[in-house]
Amino acid sequence: MQLKIELDDELTQKLAYIQEQTNQDFSAAIKQAIEQYYNQINSTxxxxLQIFQELxxxxxxxxxxxxxxxxxxxMAEYLKAKQEDNRL
Structure with a gap:
């Protein structure tokens, strides 16, 4: 699929920065951004329980x-014992 998108100056600069930092071409940078955004939305x-298990x-x-x-x-007993151990 081919898409035509219009970016304002700020987004163009951000995309150029991403490309520079990651050594990716335009398509790869956009694909990665879409994938990351999708994973962010999907994880919510x-x-x-599943989130806690994965973490x-x-x-x-x-x-x-x-x-x-x-x-x-x-906890107080544990901390007191630990403090006494450190004094030796």
Missing amino acids: NKPP GLVGCFNGDADLSVNYKRK
């Missing part, structure tokens, strides 16, 4: 079953 349609933010660990209740105390 994903459920949060590596979903996992599990071993710990106390009541950690959600006493996490502040556990």
Whole structure:
């Protein structure tokens, strides 16, 4: 498919800068911009769990079953122990 587009001076300068920085011709720069924009839009349609999984933010660990209740105390104990270890 061939397209004819009109760019104002500012967009023309931006495109020239992109081409200069990436060593891409006009078509490659436009294709990459379209692909990036498409991926940006498409990623917002994903459920949060899928996004978190792709980012590596979903996992599990071993710990106390009541950690959600006493996490502040556990964190304080951990920091105190770490501080004492650093003093030695």
